Amino acid sequence: xxxxxxxxxxxxxxxxxxxxxxxxxxxxxxxxxxxxxxxxxxxxxxxxxxxxxxxxxxxxxxxxxxxxxxxxxxxxxxxxxxxxxxxxxxxxxxxxxxxxxxxxxxxxxxxxxxxxxxxxxxxxxxxxxxxxxxxxxxxxxxxxxxxxxxxxxxxxxxxxxxxxxxxxxxxxxxxxxxxxxxxxxxxxxxxxxxxxxxxxxxxxxxxxxxxxxxxxxxxxxxxxxxxxxxxxxxxxxxxxxxxxxxxxxxxxxxxxxxxxxxxxxxxxxxxxxxxxxxxxxxxxxxxxxxxxxxxxxxxxxxxxxxxxx
Numbered sequence: 171x172x173x174x175x176x177x178x179x180x181x182x183x184x185x186x187x188x189x190x191x192x193x194x195x196x197x198x199x200x201x202x203x204x205x206x207x208x209x210x211x212x213x214x215x216x217x218x219x220x221x222x223x224x225x226x227x228x229x230x231x232x233x234x235x236x237x238x239x240x241x242x243x244x245x246x247x248x249x250x251x252x253x254x255x256x257x258x259x260x261x262x263x264x265x266x267x268x269x270x271x272x273x274x275x276x277x278x279x280x281x282x283x284x285x286x287x288x289x290x291x292x293x294x295x296x297x298x299x300x301x302x303x304x305x306x307x308x309x310x311x312x313x314x315x316x317x318x319x320x321x322x323x324x325x326x327x328x329x330x331x332x333x334x335x336x337x338x339x340x341x342x343x344x345x346x347x348x349x350x351x352x353x354x355x356x357x358x359x360x361x362x363x364x365x366x367x368x369x370x371x372x373x374x375x376x377x378x379x380x381x382x383x384x385x386x387x388x389x390x391x392x393x394x395x396x397x398x399x400x401x402x403x404x405x406x407x408x409x410x411x412x413x414x415x416x417x418x419x420x421x422x423x424x425x426x427x428x429x430x431x432x433x434x435x436x437x438x439x440x441x442x443x444x445x446x447x448x449x450x451x452x453x454x455x456x457x458x459x460x461x462x463x464x465x466x467x468x469x470x471x472x473x474x475x476x477x478x479x
Contacts, residue, residue, distance in 0.1 A: 184251070188467075189259040190229035190414075193242070196249040196256060197227060210248060216241045221332070221386075228304060229414045229467075232260060277468055280371060281440040282410025283344040284470070289373035291366050299340040299375075300412075304330045306389065307417040312407045316425040318477060319403050323396040324357070331384035338363060338379045339392070345374040350399035354378075357393040408472030410440065418466040420473045424457040430475040435461040438470045 180199060183192035197207055204227075208220045218241045225231035226242075233242050242256050279299075280289045307328035315321050329339060345351055347369060354362050354376050363377030380390055407420055424430060435448040453459045461473040 184255050184259070187259045188229065189232060189256065190227055191465075192256055192259055193245070194227035196245055196251060197223070199251075200245070200249040202248065207245060207248060211241050211244055214244055216244055225332075234260075277412050277440045279342050279373065279412070282412050282468075282470065283342060283373065284410075285344055285371045285373060287371040289371040290368050291373065291375060294340065294364075294366060294375055299342075302331065302333045302336045303339060304332055305411075305413070305415045306330055307391075307419075308409060308415050309417075309419045310407060310409060310421065312420075312422045314422060314424045314475075316428045318428060319401055320398045323398065323407070324393065325396070326391070326393045328389060328391045329384075330389045331386055334386050335383055336380075337383045338377050341376050341378055341394075343374045343376075344372050346372055352399070353397040355395045355397070357395050359390070360392040360394065362394075405476060406472055406474035408436075408470055410470045411466050411468050412440075413468060415466040416464070418463040418471060420461040420471065422459055422473055422475065424453055424459075424475075426455075426457040428477075429453050429457055430477050433459045433473065433475040436472045436474065437463075438472075440468055440470065 176195065176198065180192065180195040183195055197204060200207060202210065204220045204223045208218060208223060211218045216237065218238070222231070222238075226233055233239055239257055239260075242260075243253065246253060246256050278289075279285075280287070305327065307326070309326040311324045312320055313322045313324075327339070341354070343352060345367060351365075351367060351374055354365070356362050356378070359381050361379050361381075363379040365374070365376045367374045378392060378394060380392065384390055407422065409418065409420060411418065422433075430453070433451045433453060435451065436445050437448075438445040451459050459473065459475070461471060463471055
């Protein structure tokens with residue numbers, strides 16, 4: 171049964187994409203694993219490292235050079251797939267637009283936060299920040315009191331290091347001009363490091379330092395809390411993914427004495443300004459509502475609420 175589900179998932183991925191999912195399922199179908207595939211490629215004169223294969227199957231990078239495309243064709247053969255069935259999913263080379271970073275093709279921070287001006291933080295390389303980490307889980311809980319004010323944000327995250335030597339994650343947030351900067355607090359397995367703010371763009375960054383330095387492929391879990399400015403009542407929470415997040419969960423819990431009239435989930439493309447709104451949802455008996463996304467691709471995901479008629 172499991173093999174049938176895997177074959178069905180691979181057939182669907184080969185038909186509709188995305189490439190990284192089809193590539194991951196193809197490697198699984200070959201029965202060789204990443205290390206075994208890498209050895210076979212080396213034997214064929216195609217020296218592709220296990221880290222490159224890992225990046226390709228996670229969507230952090232994609233093969234574009236001719237040597238890399240030949241390696242993909244070899245994987246097709248190893249998995250017993252039709253010729254060019256994986257290569258066809260790559261399409262044309264990705265554009266190198268202004269909104270892309272040079273690291274893994276990651277969108278710029280200002281697009282993930284919908285900032286109106288370019289961000290300038292000389293003490294921090296915003297383009298390279300977090301590029302050595304894969305985010306496996308992002309669980310954000312917003313607590314709203316009976317006065318409709320946000321009183322606390324709690325975030326649980328799980329990461330996997332893509333390289334040796336990673337020891338921190340940088341959290342970014344948009345802080346409008348004149349607004350009070352949020353206060354971050356470490357809850358478990360981390361501490362708060364440097365904090366910096368660019369008043370012109372509104373970009374605020376805070377380093378969350380891990381308890382120890384990670385090795386490549388090591389996973390790490392942290393929990394942090396953030397105290398909003400007094401009386402803050404934005405009416406929404408949203409998270410801008412600059413790379414795939416396997417498990418994204420946005421939650422809000424209201425005081426049961428003051429529930430909103432409506433809630434809805436939404437998402438939008440980075441830098442596009444469009445928004446796709448999903449159907450309205452009703453908070454449950456505990457006063458909670460959520461937006462759950464599996465394998466969230468780069469984009470902005472949100473949960474909004476309103477007490478208005």
